[in-house]
Amino acid sequence: MNETLSLLMNHRSIRKFSDKEVTREQLERIIAAGQMASTSSNVQAYSVIAVTDFEQKRALSALSGNQSYIEKCPVFLVWCADLYRLQKVSEAHLGDQPGYADSVENFIVATVDAALAAQNAAIAAESMGLGIVYIGGVRNHIAQFSERLNLPEQVYPVFGMCIGYPDQNPGIRPRLPLEGVLHHGVYDASKTVEAVQAYDDTYTEYMRARSGGKSASAWSQVMAKRLSEPVRLHMMDFLQSKGLMKR
Incomplete structure (x- = not known):
């Protein structure tokens, strides 16, 4: 296994950070690495907001489910799908067109672009000895969160990312068996379900060890609970209010 594969296979989400600062140079290299990710038709339809001010981080944490590591990490990145830039620079060329x-297609393009760039940045950060954790909670109160960051129309926060030097060493969370994810030629519906049976046992043992015996839920149980909860049903109305996903 080469160095890159080793780094990828040892990813852990870090939720406790030391007081050591992330330098401006490190941050710029991390974002530059993110920019080198693949992008659909070179549209580069994303922007990143780096938040280091404690009061701003605290306000954003409160809007994201009071996740304390947002306040305590040295840098909190907000990855945004951004079609505002494309719209504005195109106006002079479009004329009456x-x-x-x-469109929904451009919404997908921008969202995927942001995710690809963010994952590149995450690997770059980990290669420097830093740790990261993604924050989907930025969408909990997305209108207020967006207002706090002064996001214009056609821009929305996809997720946040805490970055800093790890002050913990959590175990690696097991993933689904490869045979349940990798299909050859066509999608094999029976295989993908069968793989979960074995994974449930692995996940149960992982959770039992992680929680000290307090939790031993199977993965399928956890996912069933997740699907039964009406999570962030405000998203469609919000996105359309920002001039996105209208056709």
Whole structure:
């Protein structure tokens, strides 16, 4: 296994950070590495907001489910799908032609672009000895969160990312068996379900060890609970209010 594969296979989410600062140079290299990710048709439809001010981090934490590591990490990155930039720079060239920045397809392109760039940045950060954790809670109160960051129309926060030097050494969370994820030629529906049976046992043991015996839920049970909860049903109305996903 080479150094890159070793880094990828040892990813852990870090939720406790030391007081050591992340330098401006490190941050810029991390974002530059993110920019080198693949991007659909070179649209580069994303922006990143780096938050280091404690009061701003505290306010954003409160809007994201009071996750304390947002306040305590040296740098909190907010990864945004950004079609505003494309819309504005295209106006002079489009003339009377209609623009379709508000289409579902362009929404998907921008969201995927942001995710690809963010994962590149995550690996870059880990290669420097830093740790990261993604924060989906930025979408809990997404309208207030966006207002706090002064996000214009056609921009929305996809997720946050805490970055800093780890002050913990958590175990590696097991993933689904490869045979349940990798299909050859066509999708094998029976195989993907069968793989979960074995994974449930692995996941149960992992949770039992991680919680000191307090939790031993199977993965399928956890996912069933997740699917039964009406999570962030405000997203469609919010996105359309920002001029996204209209056609």
